Amino acid sequence: MSARLLAIVLEGQEAAALAALPTLAAVTRAETACVRLAYVRSFPHPRLDRSGRIAVDVDREMARITDTTIETFRAAVRRFDDIAMDVVVRFGRARQEATIEAEVFAPTSIGLFAAREAGMRARWATWSLRRRIARHARVRVVVLETDRLHARRWPWLDLSPRWQDIVRT
C-alpha cells in the first residue's frame, strides 16, 4: 500500500499551515506519499445586513469559505511541482470531523500543525486531537510546529493569525 498523508488544519491554524507547507512537502517527498489536506472548521454564521436580515445564508458562506480555502492552498502548493495535494474542507466539530476524515482516507501518517507560541486554546485543541487520533488510529503523527511570527498586538489573547499576514510575506 502506498503511503498516504493526511494533513489536518484546524480553524485558526491557517497561517501556521501555510508557513509549514515546505516542510510538509519535504515529508511528503520523503515518504513518496499522496497527500490530502483537510481544513476543518466550525459552521459559519449567516451574514446579516444592517437591519438584521440574512444577506448571505450559511450554505453560500460555506461555499465561499470552501472556494477560498482550496484556492489559497492550491496557490501555495503550486510551487512544489512534484507534489499533488488534494485539498478538502470539512465543517463541524474539529475532533469528530478529523476522525471521520482519518477513517475515510485511511492514512499511514497524519500531519498536524501547531504554532509554538499559540495560546492555551489552540494548544489544547491540537493536543486533544493528537490524543484522539492516537486512540482511534494506529498511524504515525507528524506535528509541524511553527514560530508564531505574525502575532500582532495581543498574542496572549490567541487571536487567529490572518491569512493576509502570510500571503503578503
Next chain:
Amino acid sequence: MLGDIAGLVATLAPVIGFLLWREHLDRRQHVAGLVRAEIHAGATRALDGETLLAIEVRSPTVWRHGEVRLSAPRGYESLIRESALAVLARTPGGYDVVIHCGGNS
C-alpha cells in the same frame, strides 16, 4: 508481632515504591536514548556527517506518546527536509514526530 510487620511494611512501602518508580523512569530514559541514537545515526548518515540538526527524544508516558523532536537553527531548516526520510523510517511506533519549522523553512 503482626503490628510490627505491618509497621515495617508501612515504613518500607514508600521507599520501595520510590525506588521502583525511579527504576521505571531510568528504563524509559534508556529506551528514549536508544531511539535517539538510532535516529541520530540515520540522520548523520543521510546528511553525510554531523550537522546542526538537533534531535530530542521524549519517552512515552501513560498520558501521551513519545516524541521525536527535530529542530535546526534559523537558516538551516533544509537539514530537516534532507533528513526527514531517515528520521521517519527509524521512528518506532508509539512515537510522534514533532518538526519545528523555523521562519525560513
